[in-house]
Each structure stands twice: as structure tokens, then as C-alpha cells.
Amino acid sequence: MLLSKLITTFTTEIVVCISTYVQRTLSDHERYQKTQNVIRHWEAHHE
Structure with missing residues (x-):
């Protein structure tokens, strides 16, 4: 139970980091x- 919670948290962190990075790169x-x-x-206009 603890392990799956840890994995979920970790995965969420990774997804947030990636999406933030992607948005920054796009902008x-x-x-x-x-x-x-x-x-x-x-x-x-200046040729």
C-alpha cells in the first residue's frame, strides 16, 4: 500500500515536471x- 502510494506520488511529480518543462519550451x-x-x-520594410 505504501509502495503504491509512493509510486503514484513519484509518477505525479514526474508528470508535473515534464508538463512544466514542455510548456516552458513551447512558450x-x-x-x-x-x-x-x-x-x-x-x-x-528596411531594404
């Missing part, structure tokens, strides 16, 4: 994409 990627778009837009 960084979106920010990067937006920055690239702004740079491209700016370059297009």
Missing part, C-alpha cells in the same frame, strides 16, 4: 517565432 519557441517574424517584417 520559448513561440517567443522565438514571434521574434523571427518581427525581424523578418522589419527587414522587409
Whole structure:
């Protein structure tokens, strides 16, 4: 009983860590994409 509770807690911790990491990575990627778009837009207007 204790072991299964421990495993459940551990698994939950891992899932939370992974989802947090994924969200952070996605938001960084979106920010990067937006920055690239702004740079491209700016370059297009300043040639």
C-alpha cells in the first residue's frame, strides 16, 4: 500500500515536471517565432 502510494506520488511529480518543462519550451519557441517574424517584417520594410 505504501509502495503504491509512493509510486503514484513519484509518477505525479514526474508528470508535473515534464508538463512544466514542455510548456516552458513551447512558450520559448513561440517567443522565438514571434521574434523571427518581427525581424523578418522589419527587414522587409528596411531594404
